[in-house]
Amino acid sequence: MRFRADRDAFADAITWTARALPVRPAVPVLAGMRLDITDAAAGTLGLSAFDYEVSTRASVDVQVEEPGSVLVSGRLLSEIVRNLPPYPVEMRTDGSRALLTCGSARFTLLTLPIEDYPTLPSMPDVTGSLPGDVFASAVRQVAPSASRDDTLPMLTGVNLTFSGGTVFLAATDRYRIAVREAWWQPRSPDVDTSALVPARTLFDTARSLTSGGNVDIALSAVDGSGARATRGEGMIGFEYAGRRTTTRLIDSDFITYDSRFPTEFAATAEVPVAPLVEAVKRVALVADRSTPLRLSFGQGEVVLEAGSGDDAQAAEALDVKFEGEPMRIAFSPQYFLDGLGGVESETAFLNFTAPTKPAVITGAPAEEGGRPNYRYLVMPLRVA
Structure with a gap:
């Protein structure tokens, strides 16, 4: 693999993808960030991170000299790119090492065994979309009310209820309940389902959104008619400006809050x-x-x-x-x-x-x- 990239675009994509890197990885390869160039003519570098619960994927335009794939320490790469001088970035692989050059700065990173890296989950089918700024605002309003106590998983999530053209976001820690109602555009007008999403993942996703454009929401626990199809293995995905995040849903029923x-x-x-x-x-x-x-x-x-x-x-x-x-x-x-x-x-x-x-x-x-x-x-x- 060998490519050249704009420093700011490269650093932004790396930093965003690094959000899914686990602090204490269950296996060493999960500390890695995967870089892929599959088509030299397309001129696109794919970045991905995964911790078995949350996955992030981003892409950035690059000048490709040689396609390929490499797995390197994600946190180290993120720290490096945030501190690079204002020059184009060049990166290439050389055996078991990856060499990164920016101006007169040069870094050598050890690669991780890419064959041991798990396959990222596929993005579910899009269920609907809403403006990115509305989604970010709604999450910011309700997420602080979610509990930080992991012994009660249901309370650590934000419940998204999709009903026709309306989505409700709600969170509680037993001492307070925050609810936000927003308009959205479903793919099926009969959609009537809900998803309990880990609050920390949802908040990290929402705060990375910028103004303008829509965020697509995709639920794997929704069948073609818009109704809930399965529980337990449910997954939700968010896509915005070419960047994707997926996370497993919390397998629990949320409280009935309206009557409260x-x-x-x-x-x-x-x-x-x-x-x-x-x-x-x-x-x-x-x-x-x-x-x-x-x-x-x-x-x-x-x-x-x-x-x-x-x-x-x-x-x-x-x-x-x-x-x-x-x-x-x-x-x-x-x-x-x-x-x-x-x-x-x-x-x-x-x-x-x-x-x-x-x-x-x-x-x-x-x-x-x-x-x-x-x-x-x-x-x-x-x-x-």
Whole structure:
């Protein structure tokens, strides 16, 4: 194998593909990144990484002098290309070594046995697509609510429910539930299925998307009519701008969450998002992970407080629009900030039933009287 490539394009593709490299590979070859040139005339270098759960594939245009394949340490290659000088990159294989040259910089990498590298899973058939920026925004809104506790796999995923022309993304860690509704274009108008996707993989995929273009979503657990065909061996794939990611689905049923959202509220506050977020961050400076953020809502204002007794204390008042009986309620500062961080409008609505019952944060609906596309239910903390 021998080729020349633009440094920036090459580095970008390598860095993106390296996301699937395992930190502690089960077998040594999984630490490798595979580079393939199968057709010299096509002038395309294929890159791939796989850890038996997640696979990533990308391609980059190169000037091919000799086709071939090679497997090298992915993390080392990624570190090297991120620090190369601003010159074209040349790479070639020489026996059991790969030689990389960029300007006056030269690197020699040992190759791994490519014959031992596992075959990457095929991309499932495309089920539908939606704008990349919408998908990235939706994942960013709900993924923080997924649990990090791997002993409960169901809670570590983001549930994608596809129903006709609508997709719902939801995540929970038992103390909060985030839900985002978005429009999408299914290949079959009768599609009605769901997929529980590992939140970390979904978040890494979404944050690599740039504005413009659609992301294709492909489900192997969907048959030709759009209905769920199998469980257990389900896989989901995402393709965007020539880059592909696949991951196994979590084999578990997600909670039924719609019934957990209250439909009637005793009080509602309309608050400016940016000033409230800044006020919460200031007041929370005196709070640790177990210290609640207390909010007292009254006519025209909310008072934020943290700390008490002999501890450090902070308080700040903020003008809000409030309807209902005065409400005093407490939350984990980070959980409250995560909910506000998912609101894309300039104002947010905080809806309350009682100080000891879940509150619901939403953004302003797109249309007057319409349903907000983002909902965040959060359990309050009990305070004396």
